[in-house]
Amino acid sequence: MVKIKIENMSFAYRKVPVLKNLDIKIRAGQLTAIIGPNGSGKSTLLKCINGILPVKKGEILVDEKSTVSFTRRHLATIMAYVPQQETQVFSGTVYETILMGRKPYIGWSQKPEDYEIINQVMNDLDLNSISSEFLNELSGGQRQRVLIGRALAQQPEILLLDEPTANLDLKHQLEVMQILKDLSHKGITVILAIHDLNMAAKYCNELIMLDKGKTFATGDRSILDENNIKSLYEVEVKILGYGNDNIIIPLKAIK
């Protein structure tokens, strides 16, 4: 089932075109990676889907309904967005941060069911032991778990994340990817921008390759082949099979 349909969508910052005539279908309950070189438009695409940036040309449909007619609050009950970490300024405790995720539903007066949802999220993401710690004093891996928790407190059908594994050590990268994979298995449509092609190949079942604001290729992990990677990133790579995984080894930059 298609959850999000992007139809002939373009986006420009002032006069500079950044996304160009995109036609993309994103299936429900999958873990979809948006990949592409720096500046190819990954973050912009996530912000357009989420409604942070207004789309003026083309359309984004969720469950066949155009999102332009949705209020911001309604949109926030359908999709949640985890921005790149360095843009975080909120400095409350872990619990307060998760509580903020309920805002689209409650304004600022909570009902018992809001606390139930928050407790569920705290349990699911193993946050109880750090409940009263301050967000800006946590390690990167803990903080990312909290930010995912805040998004989940919105009970979204769609979860968007901008480079959720950037700046994390290997163990915490795996931990975050596994959390996202599990969420997709529960039926949440998870879409993330990611640089690490090996992580994308290992965890994501759908990939969207962006090249200068256009779709270069879409499909399953088989589109991560030596030729596509060479054209898109201007690097030579060797791909080796290892069990069920493909390992992408960068060899050298072209030029």
Ligand code: ADP
């Ligand atoms: P990516 O996330 O793939 O690195 P971005 O979506 O951040 O790419 O950026 C795509 C292009 O849009 C880049 O050329 C970037 O310089 C430009 N851009 C990004 N944000 C802004 C902005 N707020 N104002 C103007 N141009 C921007």
Ligand code: MG
């Ligand atoms: Mg980006």
